[in-house]
Amino acid sequence: MARGGPERYAERVTRAPALLFAVLSVALLVPPRTVRAEPEGPTQAAQSRPKVKLDRLSFPAELNGAKEYEGHLRSTLKREARRADWGAGSGSKISYRFFVEQLDLREEAGVLHVTCTALGRLPKGKSAKSHIAFGGDPHDRKKVVEHVLDIVARGVLTRLAELERARRTP
Secondary structure, eight states: OOTTHHHHHHHHHHHHHHHHHHHHHHHHHSOOOOOOOOOSSOOHHHHTOOEEEEEEEEOOTTSTTHHHHHHHHHHHHHHHHHHSOOSOOTTOEEEEEEEEEEEEEEEETTEEEEEEEEEEEOGGGOEEEEEEEEEEOGGGHHHHHHHHHHHHHHHHHHHHHHHHHHHHOO
16 A cells, blocks of 8 residues: 555645645746846957958869859858957958868769868968868768868868967967
8 A cells, every 4th residue: 555545645635736826826926037138239249350351262173063062162161260269359350261172072882972171271371171071862962062061161260260369369
């Protein structure tokens, strides 16, 4: 038999609504907290970003659909450059160069293999390199290649931003 028998069970069942009522009444007595709306427009962090410029982009032209991939890469680089913490204020200007050294596509056993190597350079010789080999569905060729380019661009720009931050901090 359960602990305390049927009498104990009946006592617990009748006590549950009273407990629920007590909790709800306390919740209603507590005044609601006011939440401040976020200011509209650019935040302080967004105002203090440096102007980051892609100085040169080198992309292998022999690839089928190279112009389309190059356009996607340009937009990805622009987005990632905005997101990166360069360690500089709004008056600063940073330029970088981006080279896609290798972009090979091969289909083997029903899998599209994409191999990509990219290099980014800052002035004064600082550079960052990224290499990735990735596989995907050959029917989604464009999507797989763009995903690889996104990964490589993010990696190189994150490292370039880290190098620039280190250069700027005393």
